[in-house]
Amino acid sequence: MESTTVTGDHAIVNDLGLHARPASKLVALANKFSCEVFVAKGETEVNGKSILGVLMLACPKGGTIQLRCVGEDAQEAHDAIAELIRGGFGES
Amino acid sequence: MTPPSTTEANGGGAEADGARWLPVVLVGHGATASTLLDAAKAICSSGFEDVYSVDAGSGDCAALSERLREVMGCLGDGPEPLIIVDIVGSSPWRRCVRSVMDRRSAVVLGGLSLSMLLKLATVDRRGADAKIVADACAGSAKRAIVISDVRAEG
Numbered sequence: 001m002e003s004t005t006v007t008g009d010h011a012i013v014n015d016l017g018l019h020a021r022p023a024s025k026l027v028a029l030a031n032k033f034s035c036e037v038f039v040a041k042g043e044t045e046v047n048g049k050s051i052l053g054v055l056m057l058a059c060p061k062g063g064t065i066q067l068r069c070v071g072e073d074a075q076e077a078h079d080a081i082a083e084l085i086r087g088g089f090g091e092s
Numbered sequence: 093m094t095p096p097s098t099t100e101a102n103g104g105g106a107e108a109d110g111a112r113w114l115p116v117v118l119v120g121h122g123a124t125a126s127t128l129l130d131a132a133k134a135i136c137s138s139g140f141e142d143v144y145s146v147d148a149g150s151g152d153c154a155a156l157s158e159r160l161r162e163v164m165g166c167l168g169d170g171p172e173p174l175i176i177v178d179i180v181g182s183s184p185w186r187r188c189v190r191s192v193m194d195r196r197s198a199v200v201l202g203g204l205s206l207s208m209l210l211k212l213a214t215v216d217r218r219g220a221d222a223k224i225v226a227d228a229c230a231g232s233a234k235r236a237i238v239i240s241d242v243r244a245e246g
Contacts, residue, residue: 051213056236056238
């Protein structure tokens with residue numbers, strides 16, 4: 001089966017940026033999908049299923065991350081994670 | 093002298109499919125083990141099944157050895173556990189090694205940190221080998237050490 005790749009740029013909107021709890025939520029959500037998930041900020045791309053990896057991006061409010069999902073359920077994973085980011089990870 | 097204390101993160105043990113969670117024992121000076129475990133649970137709400145913390149207080153007391161024996165006893169005849177201690181060569185570490193040697197084998201990892209616990213929460217420990225999980229935790233902790241040169245704006 002051909003592998004699907006879905007990418008998108010997403011702004012971080014919550015006040016504290018991509019800190020530990022949002023990173024944990026993102027990774028927990030990413031791990032629900034079978035596709036590979038990568039998160040990048042600038043030139044640095046990390047495994048979106050690793051909390052430490054996502055935290056290392058140190059992305060503040062107003063920053064943009066690039067989401068890249070590769071695999072059978074890439075579209076679903078991308079859309080779900082994008083929704084989580086848009087919602088500020090449930091924070092203000 | 094601060095007495096040692098023990099907490100269990102979650103009930104663990106056998107899974108429905110028969111694969112047991114790799115048991116993990118955290119040991120640290122003062123109350124670092126339980127405090128780090130609480131912090132990790134605040135970040136990752138799940139993934140700490142069969143994780144135990146042992147607070148060593150000031151470290152060098154017979155009660156700590158007794159507590160470690162109790163915890164090791166709780167693990168029963170399950171898989172070889174992973175023990176994560178804060179400082180290699182410290183008195184808690186020595187007492188851990190002695191407690192382990194009394195009854196079974198274990199993998200002992202030094203350098204207990206929050207980064208290790210975040211990795212622990214996200215690796216599948218069901219039926220996992222202690223050495224492999226230790227390697228994953230150690231790698232995560234090493235990658236988390238970053239020196240940033242932060243300067244005032246303007």
